[in-house]
Amino acid sequence: MDTLQVTSHSNLVSGNNGTSHSNEELRTRSVSFSKLIARSFRKPSGTENEAESAAGSTSPSLNRKQQRHNQNPAVFDSENEDAGAQVPTGTPKETTPDSQQSEKLSVRLRKMFKKPSPDVTCEKSASPSLNSSGAPLPYPESPSLEPAIFQLGNEGTHSGTAGSYRGSSSLGRGRSPSTPIMPSHIVPAGNGSPRNTRSPTAGIAGQAVLNDRRNTRSDTVRSSNPYFACQGLPPHAFSSQEFDPTNMSSSTRHEDSTILMTPPASSSTGMTSYFHNSYQNASNKSLNDINENEEVEVFKNTDPSDPTAGNKPVLGKSSIVAAPMPSYAGSSLSPQLFPENPVIVVEQNYEIKSKFDEMSPLPSPQMNGDAAKPVLRRVASEPNALQAVKEQTLKASHKTANGYSSLSNSVKTSPIAPYAIELEEPQRSRRLRNKSFSSKFKEVIVGPTSFEKIKLLGQGDVGKVYLVKERKTNRLYALKIFSKAEMIKRKKIKRILAEQEILATSNHPFIVTLYHSFQSEDYLYLCMEYCMGGEFFRALQTRKTKCIEEDEARFYSSEVTAAIEYLHLMGFIYRDLKPENILLHKSGHIMLSDFDLSVQAKDTKDPVVKGSAQSSLLDTKICSDGFRTNSFVGTEEYLAPEVIRGNGHTAAVDWWTLGILIYEMLFGFTPFKGDNTNRTFSNVLKNDVTFPNNNEISRSCKDLIRRLLIKNESKRLGSKFGASDIKKHPFFKKVQWSLLRNQEPPLIPALTENGYDFTRLTNNLKGNDKGGANGKNTMVDEVTEQEKIMFEEKVERDDIVSDDDPFHDFNSMSLMKQDNNSLIYGDQNSYGKVSYTPNQNRSRSNSHRFFKR
Ligand SMILES: Nc1ncnc2c1ncn2[C@@H]1O[C@H](COP(=O)(O)OP(=O)(O)OP(=O)(O)O)[C@@H](O)[C@H]1O
Numbered sequence: 001m002d003t004l005q006v007t008s009h010s011n012l013v014s015g016n017n018g019t020s021h022s023n024e025e026l027r028t029r030s031v032s033f034s035k036l037i038a039r040s041f042r043k044p045s046g047t048e049n050e051a052e053s054a055a056g057s058t059s060p061s062l063n064r065k066q067q068r069h070n071q072n073p074a075v076f077d078s079e080n081e082d083a084g085a086q087v088p089t090g091t092p093k094e095t096t097p098d099s100q101q102s103e104k105l106s107v108r109l110r111k112m113f114k115k116p117s118p119d120v121t122c123e124k125s126a127s128p129s130l131n132s133s134g135a136p137l138p139y140p141e142s143p144s145l146e147p148a149i150f151q152l153g154n155e156g157t158h159s160g161t162a163g164s165y166r167g168s169s170s171l172g173r174g175r176s177p178s179t180p181i182m183p184s185h186i187v188p189a190g191n192g193s194p195r196n197t198r199s200p201t202a203g204i205a206g207q208a209v210l211n212d213r214r215n216t217r218s219d220t221v222r223s224s225n226p227y228f229a230c231q232g233l234p235p236h237a238f239s240s241q242e243f244d245p246t247n248m249s250s251s252t253r254h255e256d257s258t259i260l261m262t263p264p265a266s267s268s269t270g271m272t273s274y275f276h277n278s279y280q281n282a283s284n285k286s287l288n289d290i291n292e293n294e295e296v297e298v299f300k301n302t303d304p305s306d307p308t309a310g311n312k313p314v315l316g317k318s319s320i321v322a323a324p325m326p327s328y329a330g331s332s333l334s335p336q337l338f339p340e341n342p343v344i345v346v347e348q349n350y351e352i353k354s355k356f357d358e359m360s361p362l363p364s365p366q367m368n369g370d371a372a373k374p375v376l377r378r379v380a381s382e383p384n385a386l387q388a389v390k391e392q393t394l395k396a397s398h399k400t401a402n403g404y405s406s407l408s409n410s411v412k413t414s415p416i417a418p419y420a421i422e423l424e425e426p427q428r429s430r431r432l433r434n435k436s437f438s439s440k441f442k443e444v445i446v447g448p449t450s451f452e453k454i455k456l457l458g459q460g461d462v463g464k465v466y467l468v469k470e471r472k473t474n475r476l477y478a479l480k481i482f483s484k485a486e487m488i489k490r491k492k493i494k495r496i497l498a499e500q501e502i503l504a505t506s507n508h509p510f511i512v513t514l515y516h517s518f519q520s521e522d523y524l525y526l527c528m529e530y531c532m533g534g535e536f537f538r539a540l541q542t543r544k545t546k547c548i549e550e551d552e553a554r555f556y557s558s559e560v561t562a563a564i565e566y567l568h569l570m571g572f573i574y575r576d577l578k579p580e581n582i583l584l585h586k587s588g589h590i591m592l593s594d595f596d597l598s599v600q601a602k603d604t605k606d607p608v609v610k611g612s613a614q615s616s617l618l619d620t621k622i623c624s625d626g627f628r629t630n631s632f633v634g635t636e637e638y639l640a641p642e643v644i645r646g647n648g649h650t651a652a653v654d655w656w657t658l659g660i661l662i663y664e665m666l667f668g669f670t671p672f673k674g675d676n677t678n679r680t681f682s683n684v685l686k687n688d689v690t691f692p693n694n695n696e697i698s699r700s701c702k703d704l705i706r707r708l709l710i711k712n713e714s715k716r717l718g719s720k721f722g723a724s725d726i727k728k729h730p731f732f733k734k735v736q737w738s739l740l741r742n743q744e745p746p747l748i749p750a751l752t753e754n755g756y757d758f759t760r761l762t763n764n765l766k767g768n769d770k771g772g773a774n775g776k777n778t779m780v781d782e783v784t785e786q787e788k789i790m791f792e793e794k795v796e797r798d799d800i801v802s803d804d805d806p807f808h809d810f811n812s813m814s815l816m817k818q819d820n821n822s823l824i825y826g827d828q829n830s831y832g833k834v835s836y837t838p839n840q841n842r843s844r845s846n847s848h849r850f851f852k853r
Contacts (some may be wrong), residue, residue: 436501534583
């Protein structure tokens with residue numbers, strides 16, 4: 001996620017939530033990469049070679065690069081072309097990957113209901129890592145950990161270039177090396193989508209305007225890194241134990257790291273200069289034209305001890321619905337969220353219990369051999385109980401027809417809470433009905449004109465996010481708008497579909513809620529909960545030291561862990577954890593956002609509860625077991641070694657990034673930051689994490705960081721059971737995972753100063769203030785035509801969008817249950833700067849006290 005550098009346009013928009021720190025502090029920021037790592041850097045394999053030949057090129061990375069830089073706007077096909085180049089021969093080519101993915105998901109979900117139960121030992125609740133008394137499980141020492149991680153004393157030296165951070169004037173950011181440069185693919189209007197025939201300011205041209213604005217600030221981009229495409233890593237970068245340099249192709253093996261500055265001889269002059277220039281800006285958006293198709297390998301689970309391998313007997317005959325996140329219990333979550341929530345169903349020989357019983361402890365299963373072992377599984381949305389009620393309701397209405405009883409009576413006497421009942425089937429398009437999240441959403445009830453722009457909150461790689469108010473309700477939302485032409489041009493269609501899928505599927509207190517999504521002729525819209533506190537990164541920056549105390553870091557990292565656990569449970573790998581992508585809710589709790597780099601594991605498995613009734617834990621690692629993907633995605637300083645190596649990565653990357661995040665929260669900089677991208681990657685691969693000695697960080701905290709930053713992903717904390725491994729680490733000993741939402745957040749965001757409020761501005765102008773004091777007229781002039789179009793176009797419903805439209809899989813839909821938790825626009829409110837006040841209810845001594853709501 002980006003920070004918005006306040007530029008010459010700052011008179012038009014305030015910064016990202018307008019935090020009160022200096023702009024200079026924010027100048028350099030991180031970059032997310034997303035690319036297929038150059039094949040030449042992967043260990044050669046049969047499939048890869050095949051893929052290369054499928055690409056019809058002896059120098060596939062260069063050709064792909066050329067393709068990417070080819071300004072050919074014949075965009076609809078190019079994405080599939082690329083897919084063809086990447087999918088190894090023998091692997092079924094994905095002709096409609098997005099629909100296929102959602103179809104797969106629904107197939108998976110359908111399967112889950114029928115699926116035989118895995119071999120699980122069961123406890124009485126789905127609570128993952130708490131023992132029966134609610135206390136965390138003891139933390140087992142792993143004998144397989146690298147010896148280095150136990151060397152707690154070696155903290156005086158801060159190796160590599162990281163030391164320069166301590167010496168520098170600020171401990172603050174230095175993530176992106178330089179001012180980003182314009183993506184080379186921005187082309188004049190009219191070259192984009194064939195649909196984009198209207199205003200020249202819409203679509204690509206409009207985006208060019210956006211990107212111009214971004215020129216003076218650092219970017220979050222998903223980029224193909226030409227550094228990898230043509231050069232590779234220095235030999236010393238591969239000195240770590242897992243990398244075998246002999247497997248590098250000759251074209252990418254270099255004797256000397258200086259060669260890294262030199263593009264390969266095979267490059268054409270043009271490409272040479274391109275790569276060379278790009279190298280100068282290796283981590284910013286000159287690298288932006290990416291290939292969105294992921295190369296995915298699904299490996300057979302070879303672990304014979306894996307209870308989920310092979311066929312499993314069908315066990316329970318009914319289901320018990322349990323909350324996937326024990327943290328829901330007693331949380332401040334609105335009850336409306338629960339019914340829609342994907343739930344874990346414990347299949348066993350119980351009677352059906354409704355989801356409303358989920359707060360009460362589940363009865364102890366009769367442990368009776370295999371038959372007594374329940375299985376946890378995910379269901380998309382509609383709990384069985386709701387189905388049962390519908391049937392009941394239906395029967396009741398039949399009876400009414402025969403004069404036996406009334407519908408309302410049947411509802412009253414229903415054992416299920418009445419608000420769970422949908423008496424009428426909501427309108428849903430055929431496309432929406434096919435989605436896994438279909439029961440959460442209905443036909444869209446809003447459109448672009450339903451919203452009034454208040455201000456620009458920020459803009460990322462491809463999207464612009466506005467604070468808007470819904471005209472009808474005055475409720476505030478964050479409306480993320482993407483130009484279709486831009487998405488097509490830059491082959492981001494899959495990304496936006498993935499983002500919609502994840503947002504729509506998720507229902508978690510620490511993941512931003514999607515209320516509506518819709519499309520118009522030229523734009524795609526995601527209407528999300530407005531996180532008034534803005535980016536957590538901003539909050540960090542407002543601190544003098546740019547860092548927070550250990551206890552506060554524990555708070556944030558526990559919430560992040562819970563959110564990642566949930567994503568993994570759903571089969572998603574987040575892949576872009578960093579402070580910019582963590583937003584702060586008005587309550588001060590975190591909200592994970594920006595899922596366009598996330599990926600869903602293919603053939604995801606059901607989570608499993610392991611252990612005994614006394615010490616159970618939820619194995620979420622199993623959900624994406626065997627899934628590896630080798631896109632080059634993430635943010636430079638947060639990239640895990642396996643991502644840099646390009647040999648494929650798993651959900652373990654999220655635990656690596658958690659380690660970096662905790663480190664950054666505590667010290668104000670990341671542990672492997674180098675002077676340039678090359679050096680950073682080298683540090684990631686080679687260096688052990690070291691800690692500045694001027695910091696009072698506990699041993700358990702350092703131990704946690706070290707374990708999360710184990711370079712060998714199979715030894716990294718989280719590699720055994722996923723989040724449960726992390727949750728039971730001593731660092732989190734005091735955390736009550738089931739009550740996270742009731743913790744007092746360390747920082748409470750507040751809107752303090754006036755920013756630019758377009759609503760007020762427009763009203764003023766309507767009130768004969770056109771000449772406008774304070775240069776307001778100038779500001780209005782800068783409200784671009786593009787923005788007008790964004791808020792004027794008509795919504796295109798699913799059924800209107802033809803099957804061959806590249807966005808036909810993007811659903812126009814509205815959340816069934818609007819929780820009404822969103823802030824309400826108030827004329828007197830300020831929508832400008834945010835300040836973060838330390839929470840008075842929380843201190844070092846009481847930070848783990850919980851408050852009642
Ligand atoms: N729900 C929200 N509430 C408040 N602000 C938000 C919200 N969503 C996004 N923003 C702001 O908008 C900015 C851009 O959003 P986001 O990063 O999701 O866009 P993006 O195009 O996906 O960016 P990226 O390049 O990081 O992918 C964020 O930095 C954040 O400040």
